[in-house]
Amino acid sequence: MKNVLEPNPAKIAHALEAWFAVSGRDYPWRQTTDPYAILVSEMMLQQTQISTVLDRGYYARWMERFPNTATLAVADEAEVLRVWEGLGYYRRARFLQQMAQRVESEHGGVFPATLEGVRALPGVGDYTAGAVCSFAHDAAAPIVDGNVARVLSRVWDDATPVDSREGMARLWKRSRALVEAAKSPRVFNSALMELGQTICRVSAPNCGSCPVQPHCLTRDPTSLPVKSKQTVITAVTERVYFQIGVEGVLLQQESGKRRTGLWKLPELPALPKPPAVLHRSKYTITRYKVDLWVHAPPEKAGAAPPEGLQWIPLAKLEALPMPSPYRKALNAVLAQQDFQLKA
Numbered sequence: 001m002k003n004v005l006e007p008n009p010a011k012i013a014h015a016l017e018a019w020f021a022v023s024g025r026d027y028p029w030r031q032t033t034d035p036y037a038i039l040v041s042e043m044m045l046q047q048t049q050i051s052t053v054l055d056r057g058y059y060a061r062w063m064e065r066f067p068n069t070a071t072l073a074v075a076d077e078a079e080v081l082r083v084w085e086g087l088g089y090y091r092r093a094r095f096l097q098q099m100a101q102r103v104e105s106e107h108g109g110v111f112p113a114t115l116e117g118v119r120a121l122p123g124v125g126d127y128t129a130g131a132v133c134s135f136a137h138d139a140a141a142p143i144v145d146g147n148v149a150r151v152l153s154r155v156w157d158d159a160t161p162v163d164s165r166e167g168m169a170r171l172w173k174r175s176r177a178l179v180e181a182a183k184s185p186r187v188f189n190s191a192l193m194e195l196g197q198t199i200c201r202v203s204a205p206n207c208g209s210c211p212v213q214p215h216c217l218t219r220d221p222t223s224l225p226v227k228s229k230q231t232v233i234t235a236v237t238e239r240v241y242f243q244i245g246v247e248g249v250l251l252q253q254e255s256g257k258r259r260t261g262l263w264k265l266p267e268l269p270a271l272p273k274p275p276a277v278l279h280r281s282k283y284t285i286t287r288y289k290v291d292l293w294v295h296a297p298p299e300k301a302g303a304a305p306p307e308g309l310q311w312i313p314l315a316k317l318e319a320l321p322m323p324s325p326y327r328k329a330l331n332a333v334l335a336q337q338d339f340q341l342k343a
């Protein structure tokens, strides 16, 4: 029979904290109370798996190169993008640098300590501000991200769409009630996130091992959370070309909103018969599934490159920021021709 009692925030919070004390995972950003280091981890984890950020060394490399806001604020943007390369969604790297510049110029190099102060930094939303303040200062600041939304929808057995105004308001209210009832907001918010990542998963939630199970109202967890908008994946074809000469490789610097400042192989102009295919690969970005074709050049460019393109010497390719699908494609084509760059 369905439990009609309203879940008790204090009981849930204490059960989660006790569970986390035994089962919580140890990540580098959980071993620090430096709000900058925590913000870096949160920005990296917004669209990227923990395993990618940790196992492939992104977090360690970033913190080694930019250990504080002072070093990041004055870094060359191309280097910032290069260190971020492979994580995608490059706006996050730019926001981090803008944040560092703001902390240096407006806060005398001291990271803001209040929720409002953190929330006012570039690229920081309610979730990130709550995460930074609870993890750095043990402040009772609520968090709601995809994992938390799923857990709370299920515990309260609430089918209100989580992407609706009403749904969001309910989630934030519940998250706030929970964190305010916790003994340690830092521990509780970590536990809540981890429950969503490891136990209350999208499919096959492990309710039998869940510390919240005695308080959880849903009897059909995989039907929750409900979303009003479904993401539609669109397939697109992208055709670029590879040309190498005595001056290096012909490349194009992007100016679009998402990838400004990054370099890529030049776009192939529309032709009745495209030149030979040198390489083909697939990748996904936001809601697009991209089929990337690398062709031979449409016509040989002379010493003066076509407008908007540049010859880049081979020795300089490694330091250029480049979206990883292009880096991999370029490496593959260069390898065919006995050149090799680092992935």
Ligand code: SF4
Binding pocket: 151, 154, 155, 199, 200, 201, 205, 206, 207, 208, 210, 211, 212, 213, 216, 217, 218, 221
């Ligand atoms: S009991 Fe199941 S559905 Fe409820 S919070 Fe735990 S894992 Fe999620």
